[in-house]
Amino acid sequence: MGRYALQRLLGVIPLLFVVSVVVFMFIHLIPGDPARLIAGKEATLEEINGIREQLGLNNPLWQQYIDYMGRLFHGDLGNSIRSGLPVSDMLATRVMPTIWLTLFSMGWAVIMGVFIGIISAINRNKWPDHVGMITAISGISIPGFWLGLVLIQIFSVELGWFPTGGVDSWSSYVLPSLTLGAGIMSMLARFSRTSMLESMREDYIRTGRAKGLHEFIVVGRHALRNSLIQVVTVAGLQFGFLLGGSVMVETVFSIPGMGRMLVDSIAFRDYTVIQALLLLFATEFILINLLVDLLYGVLNPKIRFDSK
Amino acid sequence: MNKLLEVEGLKTEFKRAGGNVMAVAGLDFHINSGEVLGLVGESGCGKSVTSLSIMRLLKGTPGQNAGGHVKFEGKDLLRLSENEMRKVRGKELAMIFQEPMTSLNPVLRIGKQIEEPIRLHLGFNKAKAREHAVHMLQLVGIPRASEVMNDYPHQLSGGMRQRVMIAMAMSCHPKLLIADEPTTALDVTIQAQILDLMKRLKEERSMGMLLITHDLGVVAEMCDRVVVMYAGRVVEEAPVKELFANPQHPYTQGLIRSVPKLRQKVKRLESIPGNVPDLSHMPQGCKFAPRCAHVMPECMTTEPELLAVGGEGRKSRCWLTQQSEQKGGSAV
Secondary structure, eight states: OHHHHHHHHHHHHHHHHHHHHHHHHHHHHSSSOHHHHHHOTTOOHHHHHHHHHHHTTTSOHHHHHHHHHHHHHTTOOOBOTTTOSBHHHHHHHHHHHHHHHHHHHHHHHHHHHHHHHHHHHHTTTSHHHHHHHHHHHHHHHSOHHHHHHHHIIIIIIISOOSOSSOSSSGGGGHHHHHHHHHHHHHHHHHHHHHHHHHHHTSHHHHHHHHTTOOHHHIIIIIIHHHHHHHHHHHHHHHHHHHHTOOHHHHHHTTOOOHHHHHHHHHHTTOHHHHHHHHHHHHHHHHHHHHHHHHHHHHHOHHHHHHTO | OOEEEEEEEEEEEEOOTTOOEEEEEEEEEEEETTOEEEEEOOTTSSHHHHHHHHHTOOTTSSEEEOSOEEEETTEEGGGSOHHHHHHHBTTTEEEEOSOTTTSSOTTSOHHHHHHHHIIIIIOOOHHHHHHHHHHHHHHTTOTTHHHHTTOOGGGSOHHHHHHHHHHHHHTTOOSEEEEESTTTTSOHHHHHHHHHHHHHHHHHHTOEEEEEESOHHHHHHHOSEEEEEETTEEEEEEEHHHHHHSOOSHHHHHHHHTSOOSSOOOSSOOOOOSOOOOTTSOOSSOTTGGGOTTOOHHHHHSOOOOEEOSSTTOEEOOHHHHHHHHHTOOOO
């Protein structure tokens, strides 16, 4: 396992390099002069030249890349074109709400999704399966903004159990997490049902039963672990998407997260912020993929032995 | 000799869209303790379904029990609750399967999989279960047994995996082992090793065995008595030597003739013409009649009973053998 993990870890390095180059080039690939863009429409030539000098845009490209990476390692992501504030400070306040929202949404979605999937699979074509799959189809079909508004109407306005928005307390995360996790839960329920049904048909399930094992153990120990491999793939991808922030849920529940930050920065052509977010999202995806690969290794011994 | 397992009128049907079909249509046979009974027949004749019906492992297949009795040491397994049945499975009644490559769970270590029934049925603690598991692996001839305990199935060869399956099945000292084509998926040399191993273990532990196979060589090597199945029915039953020396049923005769012989030069290997009938389109009379070389008018209309013919412990389901028996003449 150690060897496999090391291989995966080392594999991440070239990926991160490519990402950093692409993100660095981003500002140079925008049509026009970056210095003029940053300075704004009304800037004088002198001001533009000053900015160009300040950002080192006169240096050769490789020199600029090295400088950029040097600043990155010191946590300097540049300043926002729009507000002039350091992007790292702006991010600092935006990252945590998104991370919490992601963790809570994924948490309940994975637990409930896999649970519904298992129950549906072992009761295939019976009523628990129908209930589970109707729930799943509803979860996938109901648009998030609508679900969010309905939840607010019922649980905030009528019952007053949870706040309508913001991130002032942990209870503010309940409704957004429910909204955001519903689709993912449904998808995972369907995936785990299918892969459980597949595992349950395997010969080793029959062996387990022939040993006299309780059906609970046959399902929980023998079938589930084999079917989790597929579930981890789907869950990992979704996790990556959620870490990018959900514009819809953040808007409905007024959560200051990264999804809205990205949309705002695009609306105002705040290139340094876009650049920082790009870097962050790409890195997040790479790390999630790494995590998924490592989980594969844990779940499937064949994968980690084949790396030898 | 006391009867260890008695199967009486066992029926298993398959659920199908156009109506249920009988895969096992009223099977009768028994196994004495310490005896190896061979269950022989072509693919699709209901051998495996019979074994799964006895173990009540039809869950996950389209099959379901449709009557009959399976008496194991006098108690009817088909009448036990699922809880009671679980205590029999893996303990008194163990099973090994045809596909050693897929019958072990790929994500669990060998040790863990062998320890499972030991801890469950013998109530051993972890350390003692492990010790017993290592002992079982040594017993089935696995070298470096304690290292193999930590291996995963994919690290072992097919023969080794089948040894693991045998070790697992034998771990709780079963009184009856059901082996469903245990050597079919293995190389010939490994086949011989596995058969030797099973024979040795069976003798050491005076255990009964139901050996399901389509390989008459394996039958001759291993079995005391043989039951020949065709289309979900027993067509002939006989002690092994007599079956090969003087087969009564035309189907058995065909099976034996279709085995290549070392000292005989033949241009073409004999075969039984035609195919096993479709379960949903069974012939009305004798199920073998459409393929039989000795077919008579009554064969097409009425199915013969399985009756004692031609000697001690012999039975045949054939009009011809039964008629010649009555006339006191020799069979076919």
